[in-house]
Amino acid sequence: MERTEASSVRIEPWSDSDLELLRRANAPELMNHLGGPESDEQLTGRHSRYVALSADRTGRGRMFRITLPGEAEGVGTIGFWERTWQGQEVYETGWAVLAEFQGRGIASAATAAVAEQARAEHKHRYLHAYPSVENGASNGVCRKAGFSLMGECEVEYPPGHPLLTNDWRLDLHPER
Template identity: 60%
Template sequence: MDTEQVRLVPGGPESGEKLAARHRRYVGLSSGRMYRVTLADGGETVGSVGFWERSWRDAPIWETGWGILPEFQGRGLAAAAARAIVVEARAAGGHRYLHAFPSVEHTASNGVCRRAGFTLLGQAGFEYPKGHWITSNDWRFDLTGGDDG
């Protein structure tokens, strides 16, 4: 993880124990999916992207998030992965909206949301990781093709 990423993740990098616990949560998702982001020219894994169910403002939604290894950033891979996850969340059905909640300071992830076609709804207090509150941007994609997306 590069210095910029560490600065933008509340609590800093995850310990091996926390990383393993997060992996178990992803494997055990009862709704939603996690995917590897791979290079088209050889299949090398360069990150991950996924969506999962959560309640937001008293309504069920899909939430999404992604991560690309530092040496592969700046190539448009995260935006392509975010566009692909929109397709997967739409196919999964169940919720009208897919949201992303990057920190207001995380310019790269906010740019990914913009390039992937999400609509910025504004800022919100957001708990990430659990026990750490941040100010995030609330980006939304309307999976029905309605008012945004």
Template identity: 55%
Template sequence: MAQVRIAPWHEDDLDLLRELNSPDTRKHTGGPETDEQVLARHDRYVHFAGTGQGAMFTLVLPDGARAGSVGYWGRDWRDQPVYELGWAVLPTYRGQGLATVAVRAVIDVLRARQDRRYAHAYPSVDNPASNAVCRKAGFSLLGETDFEYPPGQLMRANDWQLDLTAPPTGS
């Protein structure tokens, strides 16, 4: 299994966010943002954990390299409070199972919170890698849905759900 740990998003992670803002990495999520949008996103990520409504993390390799991001935030979905998860991995590190390990680590954080029953992820139906992460991390596919992301733009996504009260699945 891939070796990666998650670390809370830090002020020093702006360069990572700029790297993740590439056309390739953002092709399923509305395309690259302006530098002003990236700076605003970074500020939100740095201060997010202090709000109690979610947290962003970096994917840290054993040598200290930053390979991507993963996070969770609360939302209402179909009249129910849930957690939404999202992640991105730099092209150099894709295909190594890092996102799956990182998503499982976030699921452990959410299970420990014991405040919402379900976690969801909404990858584009055209994003086989992120859909595979959902499957490998133990989510169940509920079906396709129209999902607004980025704000103001509808995308066709798969609705994946994980019951946080159920025992963790194996690898």
């Protein structure tokens, strides 16, 4: 399959119609670094939170579906949301690209696009990502998108389950 040009990757606000995309992104091979697939009940709750976050205009964050020209359905998910990290309010980002679309630069392009969305909020200075230390592909996305590796850390994901991750940080407003 031909490599996708980064400029053709788009992110579109999450909507009520995106539940099936979330189900497709819940595949075992996409969730193996995140504690495994979620139940349908958990996915429905997550979808409701994504819809609410995307409708919120207070700068708490946004969720998006990743799209490509010529593809009728979304090819992945990405977003950013607020969290407190080491006593500071920051944004966190996370993504999933469906298996059949991986290895084409889609996640890196979508991450750059979501960083621009977070930057446009003018609310928090930093955007963090916390991929598992064992997830080479997601750590590569962070590197390619210009994040700086701050070091290893432990986060709970899913809640109640410790996960050894890398803390990647992108300065949204380096001029400050």
